[in-house]
Amino acid sequence: MTKRTIRVASLATAAALSLAAALPAAAQSRELVNVSYDPTRELYRAYGEIFAAQWRDEHGETLNITNSHGGSGAQVNAVLDGLPADLVTFPLAGDVLAIERGGLIEPGWEAEFPEGSSPYTSTIVFVVRAGNPHGIEDWDDLIQDGVQVITPNPKTSGGARWNYLAAWAYELERTGGDAQAAQDFVAELYRHVPVLDSGARGSTNTFVQNGVGDVFISWENEAFLILNELGEGQYEIVVPSISILAEIKVAIVDVNADSKGTRDIAQAYLEGLYTPEAQQLIAANYYRPRYPEFANAEDVARFPEVRLITIDDVFGGWVEAQATHFDDGGIFDQIYSPF
Amino acid sequence: MSDANAPRVRRRALRDATTESPAVRRLLIGLTIAILALLLVMPLVAVFSQALRLGLDQALATFQDPDAMDAVLLTLLVAAIAVPCNLVFGVAAAWAVAKYRFPGRAFLVTLIDLPFSVSPVVAGMVYIILLGPFTPIGGWLLEDFNIRIIFAVPGIVLATIFVTFPFIARELIPLMQEQGTGDEEAALSLGASGLRTFWHTTLPNVKWALLYGVLLCNARAMGEFGAVAVISGKLRGETVTMPLQIELYYQEFRASALVAAFTMAAVLAGLALITLIIKTWLEWRYADQLAATRGGH
Numbered sequence: 001m002t003k004r005t006i007r008v009a010s011l012a013t014a015a016a017l018s019l020a021a022a023l024p025a026a027a028q029s030r031e032l033v034n035v036s037y038d039p040t041r042e043l044y045r046a047y048g049e050i051f052a053a054q055w056r057d058e059h060g061e062t063l064n065i066t067n068s069h070g071g072s073g074a075q076v077n078a079v080l081d082g083l084p085a086d087l088v089t090f091p092l093a094g095d096v097l098a099i100e101r102g103g104l105i106e107p108g109w110e111a112e113f114p115e116g117s118s119p120y121t122s123t124i125v126f127v128v129r130a131g132n133p134h135g136i137e138d139w140d141d142l143i144q145d146g147v148q149v150i151t152p153n154p155k156t157s158g159g160a161r162w163n164y165l166a167a168w169a170y171e172l173e174r175t176g177g178d179a180q181a182a183q184d185f186v187a188e189l190y191r192h193v194p195v196l197d198s199g200a201r202g203s204t205n206t207f208v209q210n211g212v213g214d215v216f217i218s219w220e221n222e223a224f225l226i227l228n229e230l231g232e233g234q235y236e237i238v239v240p241s242i243s244i245l246a247e248i249k250v251a252i253v254d255v256n257a258d259s260k261g262t263r264d265i266a267q268a269y270l271e272g273l274y275t276p277e278a279q280q281l282i283a284a285n286y287y288r289p290r291y292p293e294f295a296n297a298e299d300v301a302r303f304p305e306v307r308l309i310t311i312d313d314v315f316g317g318w319v320e321a322q323a324t325h326f327d328d329g330g331i332f333d334q335i336y337s338p339f
Numbered sequence: 340m341s342d343a344n345a346p347r348v349r350r351r352a353l354r355d356a357t358t359e360s361p362a363v364r365r366l367l368i369g370l371t372i373a374i375l376a377l378l379l380v381m382p383l384v385a386v387f388s389q390a391l392r393l394g395l396d397q398a399l400a401t402f403q404d405p406d407a408m409d410a411v412l413l414t415l416l417v418a419a420i421a422v423p424c425n426l427v428f429g430v431a432a433a434w435a436v437a438k439y440r441f442p443g444r445a446f447l448v449t450l451i452d453l454p455f456s457v458s459p460v461v462a463g464m465v466y467i468i469l470l471g472p473f474t475p476i477g478g479w480l481l482e483d484f485n486i487r488i489i490f491a492v493p494g495i496v497l498a499t500i501f502v503t504f505p506f507i508a509r510e511l512i513p514l515m516q517e518q519g520t521g522d523e524e525a526a527l528s529l530g531a532s533g534l535r536t537f538w539h540t541t542l543p544n545v546k547w548a549l550l551y552g553v554l555l556c557n558a559r560a561m562g563e564f565g566a567v568a569v570i571s572g573k574l575r576g577e578t579v580t581m582p583l584q585i586e587l588y589y590q591e592f593r594a595s596a597l598v599a600a601f602t603m604a605a606v607l608a609g610l611a612l613i614t615l616i617i618k619t620w621l622e623w624r625y626a627d628q629l630a631a632t633r634g635g636h
Contacts, residue, residue, distance in 0.1 A: 033574060041591065068573045082472035083490045083572040201590045209589075229592035 031064040032265045033256075035085035037072035037095075037158050038199035039222045043285040044089070050281070051272050055265070063265060071199030072158035079104065079253065086257045087266045089250045091122075091158035091219075092311075094318035094326075096249045109251040118247040119273035120287040123306055124159075124166045126238040127207065127216040127223045134214050138240050139170040142215055143188045150213035152203045153196040154325075154332050159246075160200070161326060163217040166244040168325075169314045173242060187335035208235075219246075221286035224302065228286075237304075245308040248287070386608050389601035393594065401599040409576040410584035410603070413492070417580060418560040421499040425556050429507025430549070434541070436508075437515030438523070448512070454504045462501045463569025466494060490572035495580065498566035503556045510552030514545055551621050558614045562607060581607055 036044055048065040055063050068075065068083065072095045079085045080102040088105075090096055096117075099105045110117045128136050134147050142149050152160035164186060171185035172178070195212060197203040200219055207216040208226060215238075218226070223237050250270050257263040272278055276294035283295030292300045315321035325331045359367075390398045401407050435441075436448055454462065470477040470488040480486045488494045522544060526536040542549075564582040571578040579587065581603055588600035 041587075066574045066577055068575065070573060078490070078572055080473075081467050081489070082477065083574075084472075084487065205590055225592055 029062060029064060030262055030265065031066060031260075032262055032269060033066045033068065033084055033086050034089060034269070035068045035075050035079055035083060035087075036089040037075065037091045038069055038201040039159070039204075039219055039225070040089065041067070041069050041201075042225070043282065043287065046281055046285070047273070047278060050277065051269055054272070055268065069201070071152060071156040071202070073156040074198055084256055084260065085253045086260060086262045087250065087252050087270055089248065091246060091248055092161060092318060093247065093249045094161070094322045095158055096251045097318060097322070099251075099253065104253050104255045105251050106254045110249070112252070113250060113270055114274055115290045116247065117250050118290070119250060119270075119278070120248050120282045120289050122246045122248065122287050123220045123243045123308055124162050124246065125218060125220050125223050125243065125304075125306075126240060127218050127226055128214065128236050128238055130234050130236065132236055132238065136215050136238050139167055139242075140174075142167075142217075143185070143192060147192055147215060148194050148213040149189060149192040149215050149217060150195065150203050150207045151193055151217040152200055153198055156198040157200055159219050162244055162246045164325065164332065165311065165315060165321060166240075166242070169244060169309050170240065170242050172314065183331060183335065190336045220288075220303070224286035239304045239306055241307065243306045243308055245310045383608060386601055386604050390598060390605040392601075393598050397595060397598050398602040398605075400595070401602040404599065406576050406579065407584060407599065407603065410579050410581045411606070413495070413579070414561050414581040416492070417496050417499050418557055420496050421503055421560045422553060422557050424500050425503055425507050426549075426553060428504070429511060429552060429556075432508040433511030433515050436512050438520050451505050451508050454502055459498075459502050459563065459565030460569055463498050463566040466497055466501075466570055470494065470497075489570055490574065491578060494570040495567050495578060498570045499560050499563050502563050502566050503559045506556035506559060507549065507552035510548045510555070511545055514548045518544055547621055547624055551618060554614050554618050554621070558611055561610060
């Protein structure tokens, strides 16, 4: 080959290569939409960056990962109204089941990913103001005279449903299984709630930034975030004698992922949540990882010992709990009247 | 003594000519200023001081967040589409209502005002029910044309157009009604074409009112929260406008996010202030113009 031929050939190769590099980028700038609940903004922002970098390294494709956050009940409605979620990361099985009922997620999703499609868990604790002026120690202290309780609306927020069920479980156990007593207790509890925000983050703002209320019934992760970001001096975490194991559930929204052609990314994104790197990130963001052995020891050490009941043991699973307590005309509607 | 007394008497006579005593006058002026300071100036100062709480550098760092820039660009894009649409609609509607008599005219005027009386949230929800991807129309658009309306930019534009619908028409209708059709009749009888009459007679007569309407429409288009919040789906970096991004920042914990929230709010407030200044100037200009137009008749 002459020098000239080589130059032409290398130029052609370079052109072809850059074209090849440019074409898939143009054709494949695919978008992945994760519709999640309210307090996971920080977690999925961080995870999305890690995942996108890994995907770029492995597949040479730059992903456009978009997150949407809000009270999970409201988010479920948005997905059912057509928010183009490729996958959902919701705080309870009930929310995913609602989308399954709407026909967008195929049955059997709980078996698609490890640990019942639940890559991490959390629980419910109390946040009180510095010095715990009302001496809050357990659930029954929340219904003292003059104590104002902040919790979101169970109709629109998944975390709020866990709050409600944990309170119910406490009184049920204390009375040896008296359902009426539990209902009266929860009804009394909601009489102490001055504001029902639509999502957990809204409630946090009410308690922290607006200074309303004496006790905030909160996600454990959100409670740590409040302490960490706003200084240990201003707030304290109170761990009740009994709380509930909140299993976060993830699923591919089959109809959307198939029509948008994003199933492979959605699959990898959710599988990635179980990797050591993600489990470590999960613990660093104050969620309880499924595999604590992968997390930093000091992150795991932060989680207090709590006796955790499960929804299956006490309430017969989400389908039954949802129908009994939170559906229209359910017990929450009977006990809570805003007027 | 008499020298000193004389002007005092004269001054008293002046006071008697006005109806209120100086004390009442001072009280009223003072009260107005106090209320304005309390309700308008203090919040405005608070917005800017919160934005600059950690220094100008930190405030400007807000715009290094791609989400923030996306929100600004989206807001400008939405306003850039919604305002011209409503400009065309507003002029057409005002023309129809002011220059013609036809059955249902009063009803049309009421209809134009509808967005003022309907809650923006309701407007947003109606569009979801009408055009969501699982509705017949929305499904057809998505399947056959791959156009997504709801939870996407077109929906945000639609909602903004709905909310800002009446601003321009409402500015033009009273003025055009007052001016009547005399000028146009004169132009037409002198042989001008319809279009020429519009460009050279009608438009110059209303141009200040039109500009004023456009400014108001633009301010509202950039600031709209309710309707857009319902329809956006809060997809970060995609369907989040400036007002929505302010809320998102405000709900984050980091001190820098709070600064970002108020920096964005300050930018919106700054845009509103500029609008207000132009508006005030226009009102003054427009009053002159209106007087001149009237004087000519």
